[in-house]
Every structure is written in structure tokens, then in C-alpha cells.
Amino acid sequence: MTTLKLPDPIADYFTADRQHPEALARCFTAHATVKDEGHTHAGLDAIQAWKTAASAQYNYTAEPFALEQKDGHHVVSCHVAGDFPGSPVDLRYRFRLEGGRIAALEITA
DSSP: OOOOOOOHHHHHHHHHTTSOHHHHHTTEEEEEEEEETTEEEESHHHHHHHHHHHHHHOOEEEEEEEEEEETTEEEEEEEEEESSTTOSEEEEEEEEEETTEEEEEEEEO
């Protein structure tokens, strides 16, 4: 079995996803954006609020299983399972990194 080697900021994101919203927000640049479920969350406060709301609404696990680089982005395919409608589902996390942190993230099906 091969272990997926993610760039450090992305590995940190998936580790922080299991912790507190504050830990997850620290993975991002000050002016980062997250696009998820048709909404854009800009800046650290908005990203932390997005994570807080998602954590309050659903319990889930996210297991990355593939990584590709495309157009200056790292695209991680991830198996997500939990107590949300449509679970389980494979999602694509499209990261743009900048200065050792995440500058942009888009999550799509």
C-alpha cells in the first residue's frame, strides 16, 4: 500500500479539520478564500466561521486518496463520510498555496 504524500500546508489542513476551527483557520493566508457549497468565505474570520458552522451541523471524516497538480493548484480527491445527506461522497479539494499556507480552497463534488 502506498501512503499519499501531501504538501505540508495541505496535510496540516486535513489534520486541523479534525480539530478546532481556530486550528484550521491557521492553515490559511490572511486574505485566503474558501468556496464550498456555492458560497465564498473570504478572510480568516469568515473561514473560521465556515468551519465552526460545518462542524456544528455535521460529523464527518475526510480521507484523502489521490493528489494531482493542475494549473498551479494541488487537487486532492477525498472520501468524505458522515451524517450528511448523500454520504459517503468523493470530493475534490482544489488548493492554491502561497508562502507555506493555503491562499485558496475550492471544494467540489
